[in-house]
Amino acid sequence: MVPASRRGFVLTLSAGSSVGLAGCLSAPENQNSTSTDTESEPDPSDDSVQSLPDFPEDTASDDCPPFDDADQVACYDAVDPESIPLVLIPETQSVQPNESTDFTLRNRSDQQFNTNIYAWQLYKRVDGEWYYVMPQESIQPLTPLEAGDDHTWTATVETGRVSDGEPIEELRYDEPLTTAGLGGGHYAFGIDGWFTAGSTEESIAVAAGFELETDPLELAPTSAISETEWNGETLVARSTRGEPDDDSDQPEWYILERIEQADTTPERVIVEQVVRNHQLRDAIALSRNYDANRVRIEEFSRAHPPFGIDDVRYYEFQGTYYRVTTTEGSS
Known part of the structure; x- marks a missing residue:
């Protein structure tokens, strides 16, 4: 068996904000029951027509994964969090056992950011390559983040159960989001979505890297x-x-x-x-x-x-x- 001193860890996630459930995470369908043969282009002089928020050109970093489906990745280490319209801010980038840490999604643009707060993503970087870790499944509601609003996930790393043979069960959205099986190393927490002026084809991912300061995870069979x-x-x-x-x-x-x-x-x-x-x-x-x-x-x-x-x-x-x-x- 694995020595008791070399243990996994538990990641407890709780989320808090004022966003509500608003349907499936997909682009809204056109509800107009009438159609014409031609569609007029938006008038650029019309103040009611929104454009996508301005992002710097280079917002990627080795500190965050590439997010294959995202049109752009805004990594915390590569941006100025005070000037960028959308950012994911970590409370700390060195996560210690039994200490909670926050990840805050902040929307300082002038429009709604369409996302799914239950579909956050956790990756680990090993030997320069990124690997998706969790969640394996998530519900698919649309949980828009309004202009000027924030949403915070709180993570707590506790001693885990892998070396004791306990299985890692699938996360459930309606319970405290707790999982075991994270060894020390570099991780990134992130989420993606799109602005009201854009579409799912113009998605933005925001992420923040952090170090999990603990021993490597040792593989052990389950007690089953x-x-x-x-x-x-x-x-x-x-x-x-x-x-x-x-x-x-x-x-x-x-x-x-x-x-x-x-x-x-x-x-x-x-x-x-x-x-x-x-x-x-x-x-x-x-x-x-x-x-x-x-x-x-x-x-x-x-x-x-x-x-x-x-x-x-x-x-x-x-x-x-x-x-x-x-x-x-x-x-």
């Missing part, structure tokens, strides 16, 4: 693994996750194989991502703990196909290649 045994060259692990439909129901198999090279480009993953996939976490951790080239997890899966996987998956984790397949199992 109730027993293990060798079957030839295969390490068989039985999981308590899931229940049989009846006495004749057989568990599905999640099979991980350690390989020399992948048949296709593997997905490179970091430990903060691995611990958010129960089966992948257990299989890789067991493979490493037992030096097993092949691990079979037997578990009752409610998904179809088993574990939601209908193809062969390839992963690269800390320089080792893995192949994952699933099957309906056998008696």
